[in-house]
Amino acid sequence: MDSEHGKNARFGMVIDLDRCDGCGACMIACAVENNVPPGHASATERTGITWMRVAAVESGQEYPAADVAFVPMFCQQCENETPCISVCPQNAVEIDPATGIVGQIPQRCLGCRYCMTACPYHARYFNWRDPAWPEGMDRQLNPDVSPRMRGVAEKCNFCHGRLHAAKAKAAAKGSREIDPADYVPACVESCFQNAIVFGDLNDHESEVAKLARGADTFRFLSRLGSEPKVYFHSTRPWVKEMAESTLTRSKKENGHG
Amino acid sequence: MDSTLIPRGLERASFGKFLLWILPWAALFGVGLYAMYLCLADGLYHTNMDNRFAFGLWIYLDLTVIALGAGAFFTGFLLYILHRRELSAVINSAVVLGLICYSGAVVVLMVDVGQPLRAWFTFWHPNVHSMLTEVTFCLTCYLLVLAIEYAPIVLKNRRLRQVPRFLAFEFELHKVMPVLAGVGTFLSFFHQGSLGGLYGVLRGRPFAFREELGIWPSTFFLFVVSAAAAGPSFVLLTTWLVQKITRKQLVENEVFMFLGKVSGIMLLVYVFLKAVDTLVWINSTSPAAGFPAFEYYARTSFGTWILFTEIVLLGLVPALILVSGRLRAKPAWLFSAALMTCLGIMLNRFVMTIQTLALPTLPFDEFLSYAPSWEEVATFLAVLAYGVLIYSLTFRYTVLFPQERDLLKH
């Protein structure tokens, strides 16, 4: 759909789970880019803020046949009946029709956490305490992203600060169309394995659109019908099976025998 | 000491005894206030909630007290709209209970949200699609209605009646009471439903998600009906409890019987609807989302026993007791059944809030557990203490049970 204000895009990603080696660079690049503070000493897997989180999923086989898939999990940018949007009582979450990006506005958020219970991907994080940086590190914040205050939810927005910069660069040249090379999210940029391909799904010729249509590409919880724009790719049969299964006994529960 | 404040013709315990009763509750309330202060001033990390268990004890409390507080709207509805005059004996008590439950819920909600100073944004930038918007609007409006309904009870106090304007005001209020009851019923109906919808709309939580009937998920209606069943039972139970504590008869036995009957009929309807809903969910809704329903119950802590307890033990059983005139006539059966009804509804709210969040959604998720922190528990208990305090004060200084004076003469 085109308008006088430029083409509408649907930004999305395809992540190759066979390429991801779980190095964690994307998580750190994301935190640095988006001014996510270092976790408090008491932060845990369940209270810390990681817009981008890589889960190590085990195949369940024994040593030495055991296999691991590293699954980067973050906001899946659902397109249809986006679970977090309809529940927010005060419109702090919305989907941008021009980019398809699901945005979360911390300034509007009252911290009811309803969106967090609604998100099946657990991609939303709450600021349980005020953000704190060690003295000096607070002067190293990314000037393009505002830090969030205590008591609000936050999540991945495909590095919106970088989209702003790309748009401003295009605007300075008198154009409304951004150069795809100018808009690359931090996780994609930091991934040395090129496991993440990012781009406009509306552009059928783009690499991301081709990969999304390709074989061995799937989405997590696709049967919920929320049409996420983040796709995954793997040729390993057990990974595909895992992705489509429900309530598989987890790594920890497996541990109990 | 405070004898000039106590309504004429009523017997009340000595002030000292009353103080002895009040003080522990006040202390509990104080501890809760301190816990609330910690959460408000320092941040919600004082709770044991986390990103995965984003709703905890407090939301459970809200859902439960509002279901139990439904006695206010349903009694009002029966009295003012359906003209069941016998309920005028408990209407004041029901209103006070409603006010306590609703104001307690609102206070806890304000502590629960991360940025209470921005709570008014819901009114300024409302998202009409959100169940929580519906809840907020109805809750606020209904709280106002309850406050207005509560006013005449307070204004009837001996000392306050001396001010002529208050008397006139109270008289005027009485005239609009049926209107208020109507408005209250409407509002209450909606937000009970919306609270049910709160979880029913969660497409991402197949355990809670329900098909839509009209524009609301089925839980919307189930919550309305179940609240209507629990409300009268709760009024019945509290009244009985107050009778036990004060060692006085406050209402005639017929009132208890009538409340029990109402509760039983509503509960029977509810159990039937709930059973239908559960079957539809097991056979259609949940599998459609890719989740075979019985896998939810494959966890040791939440087996199918919880479903059975909720629907049969604490649903069908008390419903049958309450609708049976013979059993209802026996106080032990009546009060046990009322208690079971309340417990059943509390269990239902627990399943909706806590079990939903404990269950995994992603294939590599883990089953989660959560235990509230002392700050959460203290806040929870503060609401309880607050309820006891308000109820005790109202009971002491106003005519909460109009039949009390007459029964005293007998």
Add this chain to the structure above:
Amino acid sequence: MFGSGLALALFAGWYGFPRILYRSETQPLQFSHAVHAGEKAGMACGDCHVLDAAGRFHGIPGTAKCAECHSAPLGDSKEEKMLVDDYVTPSKELPWRVYSRQPDNAYFPHAAHVALAKIPCAECHGPYGQSEAPRVYEVNRITGYSRDIWGPNISGIASHPWEGMKMDRCVTCHATHGRRDGCIDCHK
């Protein structure tokens, strides 16, 4: 008695409240836009307030920019001497208070408005380019924002189109121009 209470509240609310709410601060230098933008120097806004090729707007220029002309006093004004002696010579930045500074969470791309939509500066900033001296800078004691964000009138009603820079101003203008934007287009 009721009337006097009413009057008292109204007076306190409308007259006293804004005086308590805002704190006044003076600018470090009595800079005259009129002199620079007028016939004498004939400079355009963009000469000092630069929009670079990457689309970044550089707001108030640094002392280095002033020093391009004022490495030594050009005239005999006291302010100019102060500029040269206190800032240019020791190469110290001027601690300007920015009337239109938005909070950190707001993102305003000058590129889109100036280069793309060709909106004149004065449409948002008013006739500030012709001012003889900077106004008193007022800061909201609660929020820490410049008073210009809310606008000079405490009621929030603007008597000129450039008064007030709150979000509703952006939204209204965007709506009239048929732009449909998401929140995160202007928030960061």
Add this chain to the structure above:
Amino acid sequence: MPTHLTRRDILKLVGGSAVGFFFTPVPWKLLDDTSIWTQNWSKIPPLPRGERTTRYSACTLCPGGCAVRAQLVGPMPYSLRGVSGHPVSRGFLCAVGLAGHHMAFHPLRLASPVRVDGAGDEAKVVPISADAAMRMAAAKIREGNGSVALLDCQPGRAVSAYYEDLARMIENGLYVTAASREDSTLQALRSMIGEESAPLGFDFENTSMILSFGAPLLDGWGSPGRLERLLKGKPDRSVRFVQVEHRQSRTALQADLWVPVNPGGERALALSIAHVLLMERPGRRTSATTIADMASYKETVARYTPEAARAESGIEPALVRQVAEELSIAPASIVLSGPDAGGGPMERDTEYAVAGLNLLLGNVGKKGGVVFLHEMPGTAGRSHVVRDIRDVPDHSLNLLIIDPASSGYAVPWKSLERKLCPGTGMVVSLAATMDEIAAHADIVVPAPAPYESLQDVPTQTGASAATFGLSTPLLPADKRSVDPASFVAGVIRLAGFPLPVPQCDDLLKERGRMIHAERRGTIYQPADGSTVRVAELAQFDELWTKLAGAGVWVDDPKEQHEPAEASLGASMLQSRGGPRRADPGLLLIPYGYKRAVSGAAISPILSKLSQESALRPGAGTVALHPVTAALSGVVDAECVLLDTTNGTMKLAVRIDRSVRPGVAEAVAGPIGRHGADIMDLCDVREDGTWRMTNANVRKA
């Protein structure tokens, strides 16, 4: 106007005011302003403002030397990323490096030199002056009791050569490095071919098979981008990669073939491969090198038939023969060993057994094998045999000065402590942050944090050509820190050895001049991706300007020739008992991720990797196979006690099916604030290894 106010009047006044109040802006503006206040309160820091600039530098957190493109706002870097065309790092920047700019503001950053009195929980830290620190260290040198050692964990830098010179000036002065990590195979080969100073490298780019014995090639080895790009960059890579390792490491997971050898069975496996090559299919590949000790080597190897070695290595004979077969037909291959960053070095005989395979296969001095490099300009005549600290006799050091540069590998305190003269030995640690080695030192002197000073990036271990680059400062210098070279020089001067103190920059420039004089190689410039030949640069200043812009010099390749003669170190391979048995308890195997084994010296943001995501378990956990756990009667997430003969530690259990049964895998790194480490429980043996320790797990 009424003369006196009645109560009713006051009520009316209040009522009027209350009504009026709602018709003033007060309530509404306050409602608005308070909510805005929450969006901008002082509890969230203001965003930095200023000019945006881009600068280039290199990461010095480990010897990997990854190139960095930094974005700055005003004087502060706020974002680091890799440089895609860079000849050393090839665009790579790891999770630790991505947050390298935070290090200067690490909460454990040292503010002044300190003296540490006492140890462990009772340690007291007393600030002293830099002069006092120097005097105390100098006094130790003057005592003349025992040796004085300078420990350099990133050898090959300009300052390394300077340290070597300084150490030589002192009687009993030693210049030592921590156990030769990535370099172990090359070290063994140097002594095998009798060219102790030969600069060697691996020609991974032209090889067709890599057989690695435990080297974490895909988890931070060398300059990680090199192997990551080679082994994972193209989907249709032509290199066959076989990993021999006793645990399912990240490298093992990604190898074409993982050979899950028994812990400590690497030597037997290498010898059984040699057996197949020599005895079963001899003469497939011809080597021009004459092996001096072939007879005795064959004698040793003869005993290691794949069947006989199986008990020790745990590997099926068929698999051994398959790997040997692949090696023998590969046009070019590389066989190397290496320690895990937390698991520490391998035993010397294992290193020799592995390195020897290269000579058997004729890999040395050949394209696609182990290649000879040109000498790094400025190091001619300098011995490449840097003394390894594990070769320093125990209880012989009176003073140990530790340079702040880190190898990225764990250095157990016990491995250093045993070298000290009992009672008198003093440790001076130069460190930017109070890391776990510094926590054990007697004196800690604050050093510049990464990006605070000009540093050089020396040639990478295993690189196929010498390189030299600069890590240019991105942050203003910290006035509290002391330049390590000046400090060491100052100590030695105070001890009575007169010498001029050079500036670090001078040392670097000196090396630059020598590179310019050699006129070999090219310089890559990250800013525009261009390359220029050194020979084209007439003036030294031109070269220096390019280096100062974070350019990197890459030497030309050298003509290759196979060594004429070599020995296989057969004498070393003979003496060895059987494998270490775990029965009846468990085998404690520490492991870690390069650079992250030191918890104090990584950005606090890295907590996301372990605490906040569990992607990489943090120190303080022990992983067990479910069967092992069941036998020990422990369950997941439980707190357990891990016992060894060295003590007991409380750890959290992680149940993991990918862990070898009978093994307790523990992450190296500090636990808690007082520098406790799993290595405190490990047996640090005389040969400087601590890979395996008998242990026991029980319920806490």
